[in-house]
Amino acid sequence: MKRILLITAILFMALTNGQAQVLNKDNTKQIGQAVKEGIKDVKDAIVQDTKPTGEHEQWDIYAAPKLGLNLSNLPGIDGKVKLGLVGGAYVEVFLAKNIAIDVEMQYSHQGSSGVYRTINTTNASGVPTSQKYGPYDFKLDYINTNYIVRWYPWIDLPVSFTTGIHAGYIISAKAKLDNGTKHNLKDYIYKGDVAIPFGVSYEWSQWQIEARYNLYFRKLARNAEAQELMRNARNNMFEVTLGYRIKVL
Structure with a gap:
C-alpha cells in the first residue's frame, strides 16, 4: 500500500x-x-486623441460617465439651499452633424435644510396660538432618467445647448429634526417627478463641463399627512457636472 x-x-x-x-x-x-x-x-x-468641434458625423456614438454637484431647495417651504452629489452616465447618438440625442441615467441627492413648520391651533380659552417646530433637514435621493436633445450651433466651437425631459424616481425621502428625530416621507410623496432641463456645455479634449437647471412643476406631497409638513413644496435643482466622453463609433 x-x-x-x-x-x-x-x-x-x-x-x-x-x-x-x-x-x-x-x-x-x-x-x-x-x-x-x-x-x-x-x-x-x-x-483618444481628439479635438472636439461643433460638427460631427451622422451616427457618431459617444458614451460618457459624469460626476458633479448640485444646488437644490424646495420652493413652497421656507428653507435653505442644499449642496448635493449628482453622478451617472449617458449615451449620445448624432442624428445630424450638429444635433444629438442623449439617454442618461443619473443619481442625485436633493432637498432643503433649515425648514420650520408652524402649526396654528387654539388653546383651552379659544385664543388662536401658533407653535413653531424645526429646523428640519429634508433629504431626497432620486434615480433619474434624462432624455436630452443636444444642439451645437457653431461649427468651430464645441459648445452645446440641451433640453428635453427629466424623469425622477424617489428611492429615499427623509426629514430630520435637529434633535435627531427622523420622519420617513417616501410613502407620503409622489414616487415620480418630471422636469424640463435646460443646459449648456463646453468640451475640450475628451472632457465636458455642463451646467444644467431642472424646472419642476409637480408638488411632492400626495396626501394630507405629507402636506401638513411639506405644504406646497416641489423640487428645484441646478447642477454642474464634469464628464469624460469616449467615442464608441
Missing part, C-alpha cells in the same frame, strides 16, 4: 512539473503578450 501511494505521489509530481514547464516555457510569453495587447487596446479605446 505504501509503495502504491509513493508511486502515485511521484507520478503526480512529475505530471505537475511537466505541465508547469510547458506553461512556463511555451505559454508564458504568449500570455504576457496577450495581456499587454489587451491593456493597450483598452487604453486606446478610453484615451
Whole structure:
C-alpha cells in the first residue's frame, strides 16, 4: 500500500512539473503578450486623441460617465439651499452633424435644510396660538432618467445647448429634526417627478463641463399627512457636472 501511494505521489509530481514547464516555457510569453495587447487596446479605446468641434458625423456614438454637484431647495417651504452629489452616465447618438440625442441615467441627492413648520391651533380659552417646530433637514435621493436633445450651433466651437425631459424616481425621502428625530416621507410623496432641463456645455479634449437647471412643476406631497409638513413644496435643482466622453463609433 505504501509503495502504491509513493508511486502515485511521484507520478503526480512529475505530471505537475511537466505541465508547469510547458506553461512556463511555451505559454508564458504568449500570455504576457496577450495581456499587454489587451491593456493597450483598452487604453486606446478610453484615451483618444481628439479635438472636439461643433460638427460631427451622422451616427457618431459617444458614451460618457459624469460626476458633479448640485444646488437644490424646495420652493413652497421656507428653507435653505442644499449642496448635493449628482453622478451617472449617458449615451449620445448624432442624428445630424450638429444635433444629438442623449439617454442618461443619473443619481442625485436633493432637498432643503433649515425648514420650520408652524402649526396654528387654539388653546383651552379659544385664543388662536401658533407653535413653531424645526429646523428640519429634508433629504431626497432620486434615480433619474434624462432624455436630452443636444444642439451645437457653431461649427468651430464645441459648445452645446440641451433640453428635453427629466424623469425622477424617489428611492429615499427623509426629514430630520435637529434633535435627531427622523420622519420617513417616501410613502407620503409622489414616487415620480418630471422636469424640463435646460443646459449648456463646453468640451475640450475628451472632457465636458455642463451646467444644467431642472424646472419642476409637480408638488411632492400626495396626501394630507405629507402636506401638513411639506405644504406646497416641489423640487428645484441646478447642477454642474464634469464628464469624460469616449467615442464608441
